Amino acid sequence: xxxxxxxxxxxxxxxxxxxxxxxxxxxxxxxxxxxxxxxxxxxxxxxxxxxxxxxxxxxxxxxxxxxxxxxxxxxxxxxxxxxxxxxxxxxxxxxxxxxxxxxxxxxxxxxxxxxxxxxxxxxxxxxxxxxxxxxxxxxxxxxxxxxxxxxxxxxxxxxxxxxxxxxxxxxxxxxxxxxxxxxxxxxxxxxxxxxxxxxxxxxxxxxxxxxxxxxxxxxxxxxxxxxxxxxxxxxxxxxxxxxxxxxxxxxxxxxxxxxxxxxxxxxxxxxxxxxxxxxxxxxxxxxxxxxxxxxxxxxxxxxxxxxxxxxxxxxxxx
Ligand code: CP
Numbered sequence: 001x002x003x004x005x006x007x008x009x010x011x012x013x014x015x016x017x018x019x020x021x022x023x024x025x026x027x028x029x030x031x032x033x034x035x036x037x038x039x040x041x042x043x044x045x046x047x048x049x050x051x052x053x054x055x056x057x058x059x060x061x062x063x064x065x066x067x068x069x070x071x072x073x074x075x076x077x078x079x080x081x082x083x084x085x086x087x088x089x090x091x092x093x094x095x096x097x098x099x100x101x102x103x104x105x106x107x108x109x110x111x112x113x114x115x116x117x118x119x120x121x122x123x124x125x126x127x128x129x130x131x132x133x134x135x136x137x138x139x140x141x142x143x144x145x146x147x148x149x150x151x152x153x154x155x156x157x158x159x160x161x162x163x164x165x166x167x168x169x170x171x172x173x174x175x176x177x178x179x180x181x182x183x184x185x186x187x188x189x190x191x192x193x194x195x196x197x198x199x200x201x202x203x204x205x206x207x208x209x210x211x212x213x214x215x216x217x218x219x220x221x222x223x224x225x226x227x228x229x230x231x232x233x234x235x236x237x238x239x240x241x242x243x244x245x246x247x248x249x250x251x252x253x254x255x256x257x258x259x260x261x262x263x264x265x266x267x268x269x270x271x272x273x274x275x276x277x278x279x280x281x282x283x284x285x286x287x288x289x290x291x292x293x294x295x296x297x298x299x300x301x302x303x304x305x306x307x308x309x310x311x312x313x314x315x316x317x318x
């Protein structure tokens with residue numbers, strides 16, 4: 001079999017295109033990446049493998065289905081190849097006490113790009129400082145999940161035709177849910193959007209994100225009234241209560257099952273609106289609603305492929 005990989009290119013002083021959080025994504029970049037993703041989906045931009053000869057490491061210190069598989073599928077579809085540490089906490093030298101910075105510095109000597117998921121807030125930013133290749137965050141604990149937010153925007157645009165003048169309800173565990181934290185910030189890059197933050201007391205959006213939204217004049221409404229908020233939404237973005245982020249199982253139990261989209265609840269959502277969820281879901285969306293045309297979450301997950309092709313191409317193409 002012919003070896004299609006080339007030697008790692010000599011490192012240059014050209015600034016690396018890291019994607020470590022929503023702060024790195026302005027409106028122009030969103031529009032560029034979403035247009036490129038649409039080209040990949042339509043099949044007009046697959047070209048002759050723009051990342052042929054390039055090697056990606058996916059380094060995951062937390063579990064994943066969608067993010068890791070879609071990044072790896074994206075890399076293969078772009079003509080590149082992948083090295084994967086799917087359980088880096090136990091199966092890499094992190095188990096011997098190696099620091100994230102040392103691991104990333106070493107891995108970046110072997111590959112042309114790194115996709116990193118890590119349980120600590122700020123880990124992707126730390127990795128970017130240690131790396132000699134682009135670092136793309138696949139989620140940093142309860143911090144941010146920038147490529148999920150990009151695929152969420154792609155889905156909203158595809159389903160509703162625009163990214164402005166929308167009333168978007170973000171519901172569930174907004175305190176620990178990194179996807180909604182990133183999505184709120186990226187939606188604030190567009191004009192006329194209204195964010196309805198729907199969370200029980202104790203799981204509301206944290207001050208860092210609220211402060212950033214306030215600085216750009218983003219209209220925000222906070223409520224705990226899940227069913228009351230739904231009838232005026234264009235998008236209901238439901239999220240899982242993040243059991244793994246609570247200090248104790250007892251604390252999680254206080255919130256388990258607090259907001260559930262049943263057929264009756266979905267009946268309150270306008271006909272033109274969509275129901276999204278980053279997945280995995282546990283019990284917060286009843287599977288009986290999956291057949292409703294407004295249930296967009298499996299289409300949303302599929303869109304991750306096109307968006308991550310665009311992100312890898314942007315970060316890694318020569
Ligand atoms: N939405 C999301 O990040 O899913 P995974 O945890 O399966 O990657």
